[in-house]
Structure formats: C-alpha cells, structure tokens
Amino acid sequence: MSLFERAQKVLPGGVNSPVRAFRGVGGSPVFVRSADGAYLEGEDGTQYLDYIGSYGPLIFGHRPPEIVAAIEGALERGTTFGVPTASEVELAELVCSAFPAMDMVRMVNSGTEATMSALRLARAATGRQRFIKLAGCYHGHADAFLVAAGSGAATIGVPSSPGVPSAVTDDTLIAPYNDLGTISDLFELYPGEIAAIIVEPVAGNMGLVPPVTGYLAGLREITRRHGSLLIFDEVMTGFRVAWGGAQVKYRIEPDLTTLGKIIGGGLPVGAYGGRRDLMQQVAPAGPVYQAGTLSGNPLAMAAGTAALRLLQQKPQLYDRLEAAGAALEAGMLEAAKRHGVPLRIQRDGSMFGFFFIDRPVECLEDVDASDHELFSEVFHKLLADGIHMPPSPYETLFLSAVHGKKEIERTVEAFDRALAS
Numbered sequence: 001m002s003l004f005e006r007a008q009k010v011l012p013g014g015v016n017s018p019v020r021a022f023r024g025v026g027g028s029p030v031f032v033r034s035a036d037g038a039y040l041e042g043e044d045g046t047q048y049l050d051y052i053g054s055y056g057p058l059i060f061g062h063r064p065p066e067i068v069a070a071i072e073g074a075l076e077r078g079t080t081f082g083v084p085t086a087s088e089v090e091l092a093e094l095v096c097s098a099f100p101a102m103d104m105v106r107m108v109n110s111g112t113e114a115t116m117s118a119l120r121l122a123r124a125a126t127g128r129q130r131f132i133k134l135a136g137c138y139h140g141h142a143d144a145f146l147v148a149a150g151s152g153a154a155t156i157g158v159p160s161s162p163g164v165p166s167a168v169t170d171d172t173l174i175a176p177y178n179d180l181g182t183i184s185d186l187f188e189l190y191p192g193e194i195a196a197i198i199v200e201p202v203a204g205n206m207g208l209v210p211p212v213t214g215y216l217a218g219l220r221e222i223t224r225r226h227g228s229l230l231i232f233d234e235v236m237t238g239f240r241v242a243w244g245g246a247q248v249k250y251r252i253e254p255d256l257t258t259l260g261k262i263i264g265g266g267l268p269v270g271a272y273g274g275r276r277d278l279m280q281q282v283a284p285a286g287p288v289y290q291a292g293t294l295s296g297n298p299l300a301m302a303a304g305t306a307a308l309r310l311l312q313q314k315p316q317l318y319d320r321l322e323a324a325g326a327a328l329e330a331g332m333l334e335a336a337k338r339h340g341v342p343l344r345i346q347r348d349g350s351m352f353g354f355f356f357i358d359r360p361v362e363c364l365e366d367v368d369a370s371d372h373e374l375f376s377e378v379f380h381k382l383l384a385d386g387i388h389m390p391p392s393p394y395e396t397l398f399l400s401a402v403h404g405k406k407e408i409e410r411t412v413e414a415f416d417r418a419l420a421s
C-alpha cells in the first residue's frame with residue numbers, strides 16, 4: 001500500500017492541510033523525507049527543486065545552519081516552560097524594530113490565530129462588529145474569514161464552508177480586491193458599523209496579485225476617515241517583500257499587523273501587533289482575552305530570532321532575491337512567447353505568481369478566468385522534470401536565498417520543455 005493510500009485511511013484526504021493533497025492539479029502528492037537548501041527529497045529518493053518553500057517561511061531555504069543551530073541550542077535548555085523567557089522578548093524586540101507601526105506584539109502559534117485575535121481586538125477597540133474582507137485574500141481558517149461573496153459587488157459574506165454559522169459571517173463584508181469604489185459603497189451602507197478592513201497588502205493567496213497604484217493609500221484614507229482600523233495581514237509578506245514587510249515597502253502604516261511564516265524560522269509562530277494604545281487592550285494589560293499554552297514557545301522563538309537576525313545582517317539579500325525573481329520571470333516569459341502561450345507573471349521580489357491568461361490579474365475573478373487546465377498540465381510536466389511548484393494556481397511560488405543561477409536556469413529550461421510538448 002502506498003504512503004498516500006495509508007494516509008487517506010487515517011488523515012482526511014491524506015493530508016493535514018488541504019492544498020497538499022493535489023486536488024487543484026490532480027494526481028497524488030509527493031511524500032518528502034528530507035530537504036536541504038533549495039531541494040526536497042522524496043520518499044523514493046527523487047530530488048525536487050522546491051518552489052513551495054513550505055508556503056512562505058523558508059526564505060533561507062531548507063535547514064539553514066544558523067537556524068538549525070539556534071533550535072539545537074534552545075532544545076538543550078528545554079522545549080516549553082509556560083513561564084516567560086528572554087527569547088520571547090528578543091523576538092518581539094526584533095519584530096517591533098523592523099515594523100515602525102508596531103509598538104507592541106503578541107506571539108501566537110499560527111497565522112490563523114494572529115488574524116482571529118487581531119480582528120477581536122479591532123472589534124473591541126472600535127466597539128463595532130462588521131469588518132471588510134477582500135475576495136481572494138486568505139486570513140487563515142477562523143470562522144469569520146471563511147466567507148465567499150454573495151451576489152453583487154458589495155455584499156455580506158456567505159459561509160464558504162459547512163459548519164461556519166451565518167450568524168458569524170453576517171458581519172463579514174466582502175469587496176473585490178483592488179476596487180476602492182466598493183469599499184466606499186460599504187462604508188456608506190454601514191455608517192459607523194465597520195470595525196476594520198483586513199487586507200493582504202500584496203495578495204499571495206490567489207497566485208500573486210499586487211495592489212494597484214493608490215489602493216493601499218485609499219484603504220488607509222477611508223478607514224481613518226470613518227474611524228475604522230486598517231489591518232495588514234502580513235503573515236506571508238512580512239519579512240518576505242522587505243525588512244518591515246509590505247507596509248514599509250509601500251509606506252502605509254496600518255493600525256494592526258499580523259505576522260507568521262518567516263518570523264517562525266520554519267517552526268509554528270504567528271504574531272499580531274500594532275499601536276501601543278490598541279495592544280494595551282490585550283489581556284492581561286487590558287480586557288481583550290487571548291491566550292496560548294505554547295505561545296512564545298522557546299524553540300520557535302529561537303528559530304524566529306535566528307531567521308530575523310540573519311535577515312538583519314544581510315539586507316542585500318532582498319536585492320538578490322529580486323534579481324533571482326526577475327531572471328526567472330524573464331526566462332519564463334521568453335519561453336511562453338516562443339511557444340505562443342499567453343502567460344502573465346506577477347511578482348514581488350521572491351513571491352511569484354504565474355497565470356495562463358493574456359491580461360493583468362487584479363482580483364479573484366481574473367485568477368478564476370485563467371487557464372487552470374494548462375496550469376495543471378504544466379505543473380505535472382515540471383514535477384516529472386524534478387521541479388516542485390505549488391500544486392494550485394491560487395498559491396504563490398517562493399524563491400529562497402539558495403535559489404541560485406543554476407536553479408533558475410534549470411527551471412526556465414524545464415518550463416520551456418513543458419510548454420513545447
């Protein structure tokens with residue numbers, strides 16, 4: 001019996017997170033036994049060049065020695081204490097030093113917890129219940145975020161999963177990404193009722209969709225004008241697009257920020273933070289309850305601190321990632337042109353989305369309109385060629401510090417072969 005068959009008997013769909021099951025592209029997932037640098041090693045010994053990067057955390061690739069050493073060091077001192085440690089203070093200080101809009105931060109165990117808690121805080125701080133979510137942005141799997149747009153542009157969300165009560169999603173308003181008009185309409189429809197807008201400042205959960213010029217500034221202006229909070233979900237973009245995330249890169253200061261992925265250095269960490277007057281409302285400093293048995297876990301704090309220190313020591317890394325991303329983009333576009341295949345690439349440094357479509361992709365509807373069948377075909381050809389892309393056009397590719405010239409060239413050649421056949 002294959003590992004996947006065994007898995008399906010004891011794990012729903014054979015996995016612990018849906019996208020891993022390959023439902024988006026068909027076929028069976030690769031089981032991996034180890035990884036090093038830019039490469040995964042399958043259970044059968046096959047090597048794969050990895051563009052999943054564990055969906056975001058691995059900006060230094062697999063098993064960077066500095067992070068491994070930090071985890072080993074922490075392990076010798078203990079795995080969890082349930083009492084405060086210096087490591088929590090160190091990581092919090094690093095995060096706050098990187099994000100000018102974050103005076104204080106609370107560590108949690110996942111991005112899901114971070115966004116869920118930030119929303120609770122925003123609702124508490126404003127005394128309002130409704131919030132706006134943008135279609136195609138992903139904020140983890142808490143009930144309030146598991147909504148799909150109803151009919152029409154400006155709508156109240158409907159549950160996108162069974163088990164999510166409509167009572168919860170009734171307060172989630174949905175607007176298309178990159179569309180300020182609908183946001184204005186919502187504020188007019190629900191005056192004084194909207195606690196916050198939560199947004200991925202660079203959307204990375206529908207392929208990659210950058211904000212159009214003026215979009216983030218528009219969200220900042222309209223929330224300020226209406227006494228609502230702006231929450232940047234930088235679980236993916238934080239420390240990925242820049243030291244200090246998309247908010248530093250685009251020069252927009254949100255009220256609250258959520259983080260995850262890179263700040264855990266490959267271990268499970270999330271965080272939310274922001275203005276001091278807001279964060280002081282979180283328990284026990286204030287009344288907004290939120291807690292966690294393993295929050296601020298010393299192994300995770302050590303891994304995260306090591307990752308951020310590495311980034312701090314090597315600010316030129318972001319230029320290298322940008323150059324590698326640009327080379328991959330140029331090579332893939334050239335191949336597509338050679339074969340007459342409409343290809344759209346959207347990228348922010350080392351975050352990378354490619355769509356088989358002949359126009360810019362600015363919102364979820366555009367992603368839906370791209371050729372998913374061709375994506376699946378190309379995905380499987382690349383996989384057979386030893387290149388493991390994320391198994392869905394709705395996921396972003398991630399380059400890491402160890403994706404070098406050799407890796408980029410190999411990918412472009414494989415992409416060219418995939419389009420030729």
Ligand SMILES: *Cc1c(COP(=O)(O)O)cnc(C)c1O
Nearest residue numbers: 110111112138139140233235236
């Ligand atoms: C990954 C992600 C999350 C959820 O984080 P988990 O650690 O998977 O719970 C939330 N928001 C964004 C933008 C993400 O990319």
